[in-house]
Amino acid sequence: MTTARAAVAAVVDPEIRVITIAELGILRSVDEEPGTGRVVVTITPTYTGCPAMDVIRADIRQALVAAGHPQAEVRTVYTPPWSTDWITEAGRAKLARAGIAPPAPVRPTGPVPLTLTVRCPWCGSPETEQISRFGSTACKALRRCRSCTEPFDHLKAL
Amino acid sequence: MTAQAEQTAPGAMPATTLTVPGAVTHRFDFVLGLADDALVAAQRLAQWCTRGPEMEEDIALSNIALDQLGAARLLLTYAGEVEGAGRDEDALAYRRDDREFRNCLLVELPNGDFALTMAKLLFLAAYQVPLYTALAGCGDERLAAIGAKARKESAYHLDHASLWVRRLGDGTDESHRRMQAAVDEVWPYTHELLAPDPTAPVDPATLRVDFDSVVSGVLAEATLTVPETAWKPDGGRSGVHTEHLSYLLAELQVLHRAHPGASW
Numbered sequence: 001m002t003t004a005r006a007a008v009a010a011v012v013d014p015e016i017r018v019i020t021i022a023e024l025g026i027l028r029s030v031d032e033e034p035g036t037g038r039v040v041v042t043i044t045p046t047y048t049g050c051p052a053m054d055v056i057r058a059d060i061r062q063a064l065v066a067a068g069h070p071q072a073e074v075r076t077v078y079t080p081p082w083s084t085d086w087i088t089e090a091g092r093a094k095l096a097r098a099g100i101a102p103p104a105p106v107r108p109t110g111p112v113p114l115t116l117t118v119r120c121p122w123c124g125s126p127e128t129e130q131i132s133r134f135g136s137t138a139c140k141a142l143r144r145c146r147s148c149t150e151p152f153d154h155l156k157a158l
Numbered sequence: 159m160t161a162q163a164e165q166t167a168p169g170a171m172p173a174t175t176l177t178v179p180g181a182v183t184h185r186f187d188f189v190l191g192l193a194d195d196a197l198v199a200a201q202r203l204a205q206w207c208t209r210g211p212e213m214e215e216d217i218a219l220s221n222i223a224l225d226q227l228g229a230a231r232l233l234l235t236y237a238g239e240v241e242g243a244g245r246d247e248d249a250l251a252y253r254r255d256d257r258e259f260r261n262c263l264l265v266e267l268p269n270g271d272f273a274l275t276m277a278k279l280l281f282l283a284a285y286q287v288p289l290y291t292a293l294a295g296c297g298d299e300r301l302a303a304i305g306a307k308a309r310k311e312s313a314y315h316l317d318h319a320s321l322w323v324r325r326l327g328d329g330t331d332e333s334h335r336r337m338q339a340a341v342d343e344v345w346p347y348t349h350e351l352l353a354p355d356p357t358a359p360v361d362p363a364t365l366r367v368d369f370d371s372v373v374s375g376v377l378a379e380a381t382l383t384v385p386e387t388a389w390k391p392d393g394g395r396s397g398v399h400t401e402h403l404s405y406l407l408a409e410l411q412v413l414h415r416a417h418p419g420a421s422w
Contacts, residue, residue: 049228079303132214134221
């Protein structure tokens with residue numbers, strides 16, 4: 001039987017389907033109550049208005065049922081706030097392979113950095129420009145490579 | 159009224175205990191004010207959807223609206239818990255009349271042209287960034303969590319609005335004229351944002367330094383000036399609004415009021 005932790009960790013983000021919620025860093029904890037087998041999952045949203053949260057909650061419950069844990073509760077916490085620094089190395093590599101430039105590291109304090117150079121995930125060129133700081137989902141910006149001319153998504157540092 | 163705000167949402171952190179008489183009402187009004195700012199701003203910005211001057215901007219305004227809606231939902235949920243009367247986010251968003259809304263007048267003003275929308279967004283973001291930053295360090299742990307989360311999103315809103323105000327202000331004669339007209343029109347409404355409330359978790363008057371510093375910097379770069387007027391319209395925080403809010407709420411609430419409790 002798949003452990004509850006493994007089942008939940010394997011749930012794929014519904015908007016960026018190449019990365020799991022564990023790799024994205026929004027899965028905070030999976031606790032199984034001894035005796036009852038009831039599972040309590042804690043997640044945190046990337047953005048406050050992220051419309052994928054309801055789907056993620058449903059996917060987590062479904063994964064737990066399939067793994068033999070029908071009794072489950074999904075809790076949502078907002079503190080500490082999610083940061084793109086929580087995306088794992090494996091997650092960053094998967095994003096890059098899918099043509100989504102991973103975010104730059106965020107400094108612990110001070111203003112949110114907005115204008116760091118982003119490398120093209122297709123050809124690796126640093127010669128890229130922002131088309132729009134708001135992209136297809138709340139967490140992404142839209143950029144274009146001046147070397148290979150391909151447009152690409154960039155996960156914004158947050 | 160009990161002074162103990164109760165936990166209602168599963169997994170939610172307990173609300174801060176309030177023991178001073180009248181403190182619950184005051185805290186409720188304060189949180190509701192912030193929630194309504196975000197909710198009404200979200201509704202106004204969403205009205206740009208499919209009407210943006212270019213596709214990227216259309217997406218940007220919808221994204222910012224979504225961020226505001228996200229903050230509004232968290233704040234409305236918390237306001238309902240502080241009140242302790244069993245009202246959830248939907249009850250507060252959809253079943254209050256205009257006089258019960260506590261948002262500032264700035265956010266309910268019509269979108270106008272793109273310059274006016276950017277002037278409104280600049281002033282709102284220049285207020286919300288230091289507000290959420292201060293909330294992140296305040297003694298109310300629920301407001302602190304919401305502030306820490308929303309602060310990062312508002313930083314992008316401020317950056318976006320600043321970019322456009324500079325571009326339009328320091329652009330062509332026509333874009334400069336319209337950007338200046340927009341600043342002139344909405345500037346008087348900024349005073350309400352920073353009206354003193356010394357017993358609030360964060361006194362808005364303490365945000366004045368940050369607000370002035372950011373706004374004067376952007377306007378100077380944009381070759382724009384602040385109008386000389388003593389007019390300081392207010393009333394939003396006590397429920398006295400412009401007629402614009404009533405029309406906005408009619409659109410926002412019509413479906414829920416026609417089909418109470420419906421879900422899909």
